[in-house]
Amino acid sequence: MTIDIEKIRSETPGVDNSIHLLASGSALMPQPVIDAIINHTLLEARMGGYEAQAEESEKLEATYQSIATLIGAKKHEIALMENATAAWCHAFYALPLKAGDRVLTCEAEYAANYVAYLQRVKRDGIVIDVIPSDESGAIDTVALEAMIDERVALIAITWIPTNGGLVNPAAKVGKIAKRHGITYLLDACQAVGQMPVNVQQLGCDFLSATGRKFLRGPRGTGFLYVTEALIEGLEPIVIDHFAAPWVAKDQYQLRGDARRFENWENSYALRSGLSAAVEYAMAIGLDDIQQRSWYLANYLRGQLSDIPGAIIRDLGTEQCAIVSFTIDGKTPSNAVSQLRHKNIIIGASDPSSTRLDAEARNLPRVMRAAPHYYNTESEIDLFIAALKSA
Ligand SMILES: Cc1ncc(COP(=O)(O)O)c(C=O)c1O
Incomplete structure (x- = not known):
C-alpha cells in the first residue's frame, strides 16, 4: 500500500499554514x-x-x-x-x-x-x-x-x-x-x-x-x-x-x-x-512512512547539493529523514528566522546537543530540516528556492 498523500494532508491542518520541515523537532499533529x-x-x-x-x-x-x-x-x-x-x-x-x-x-x-x-x-x-x-x-x-x-x-x-x-x-x-x-x-x-x-x-x-x-x-x-x-x-x-x-x-x-x-x-x-x-x-504503516520520509529527505539532499557552498553534514551510509547542512556565508539562526518569515519551518542544531560528534568533526551550528511523509516534493522545491534567497 502506498500513502494517500491527499488524504493525509487533508487530515493535517498545519500544512495549510506553513511548509513544515521539522519532524525531528516537533511534527504536525494529524486531526485524530x-x-x-x-x-x-x-x-x-x-x-x-x-x-x-x-x-x-x-x-x-x-x-x-x-x-x-x-x-x-x-x-x-x-x-x-x-x-x-x-x-x-x-x-x-x-x-x-x-x-x-x-x-x-x-x-x-x-x-x-x-x-x-x-x-x-x-x-x-x-x-x-x-x-x-x-x-x-x-x-x-x-x-x-x-x-x-x-x-x-x-x-x-x-x-x-x-x-x-x-x-x-x-x-x-x-x-x-x-x-x-x-x-x-x-x-x-x-x-x-x-x-x-x-x-x-x-x-x-x-x-x-x-x-x-x-x-x-x-x-x-x-x-x-x-x-x-x-x-x-x-x-x-x-x-x-x-x-x-x-x-x-x-x-x-x-x-x-x-x-x-x-x-x-x-x-x-x-x-x-x-x-x-x-x-x-x-x-498508515511504518514501512510506508519510512519509505516516503526517507525518499523526501534524499530528494532534499539532492536539491541542496546544487546550492553553491552547501555542505550536507549527515553521517552514515544509510541516512534517515533528518537532513543537516551548512551553507558557506549563511548563519543558521538567521536563515532559520528568515525562512520562518516566509512560513517555512526548519531548525538548527547546536554543537552542544551532540558535543562529542560536533567536536570530532569541528561542526558549527548546523541547519536541520526533517521532512515527514505528509510533505511533498513541491514544498521542498519552495524551501530550496527560499533558502537560496535567504
Ligand atoms: C536523540 C534524542 N534523544 C532524546 C531527546 C529528548 O527528547 P525529549 O525532548 O522528548 O525529552 C531528543 C530530543 O531532541 C533527541 O534528539
Whole structure:
C-alpha cells in the first residue's frame, strides 16, 4: 500500500499554514490526535477530571497495548512518560552502577544522556567509554566488540542523533550486548514514528521515545520500554504510591510492570493524543512512512547539493529523514528566522546537543530540516528556492 498523500494532508491542518520541515523537532499533529486531546479535555470540563478518566478508562488503558504493538513489546513492558528524557533517565538511574563500571556510548550521543553519565561519574565513579565510529560515521561494531570486558555494565547509545541523518546499527549493537550479557539502553527518540521499530530485533533491554517528533503526537508525551526480564529487579530512583502502593505502615510494594516508573498524576488528554498518534502511524504503516520520509529527505539532499557552498553534514551510509547542512556565508539562526518569515519551518542544531560528534568533526551550528511523509516534493522545491534567497 502506498500513502494517500491527499488524504493525509487533508487530515493535517498545519500544512495549510506553513511548509513544515521539522519532524525531528516537533511534527504536525494529524486531526485524530488533535480531536483526541480536545475531546478528552471537553469531557473533563463536562464531568470532571477523575470522572473523565473513569469514563475513558478502556481507551486510556489501550494506549499501552498500542505502543507495545508499535514496537513489538508486551503491554506490561511499557511505561508512559512526559518525554523521552524522563523515560531514558528512569531507566539509566535505576541501574545500580558502581565505581569502576564502564558505560559504553557513541559519538552521536544526545546531550541529556551524556550529562547524566557525567553526573554518575561524579556521584558513583562510573567510567564513560566512547565507541569509535567507522569511516561512515556510524558506530564501529568491531571496535565495540573489542572494547568489551567484565567491567562493561551498560551499552547505551543513540540510534538516530538529534543533529542529522545518521542511523546507527542499533540491532548489531543489540546482538553484541546479548552475546556478552550486557544491559542495553537504546535512545530511539528520533526513530519511533519514522521507521519500523521492533525491540525483539533490536535486542535492547530499554528503549526511550518521545511523542511529539516523528510519531506526530502532542508535546509532553513519551514512553519507556523495559524488557520483562529486568522489571522485577529494578528499583526506580523515585517512587510514589502509584509506582509502589503503600501496603503496610512500614512497607511499599513496587508494581510488577513497567508502570513502576510512572507516577499517579498525569495528563490524560495528552495520553489520549499519544494513543491516537500511535494508532494513526500504524494505520498508515511504518514501512510506508519510512519509505516516503526517507525518499523526501534524499530528494532534499539532492536539491541542496546544487546550492553553491552547501555542505550536507549527515553521517552514515544509510541516512534517515533528518537532513543537516551548512551553507558557506549563511548563519543558521538567521536563515532559520528568515525562512520562518516566509512560513517555512526548519531548525538548527547546536554543537552542544551532540558535543562529542560536533567536536570530532569541528561542526558549527548546523541547519536541520526533517521532512515527514505528509510533505511533498513541491514544498521542498519552495524551501530550496527560499533558502537560496535567504
Ligand atoms: C536523540 C534524542 N534523544 C532524546 C531527546 C529528548 O527528547 P525529549 O525532548 O522528548 O525529552 C531528543 C530530543 O531532541 C533527541 O534528539
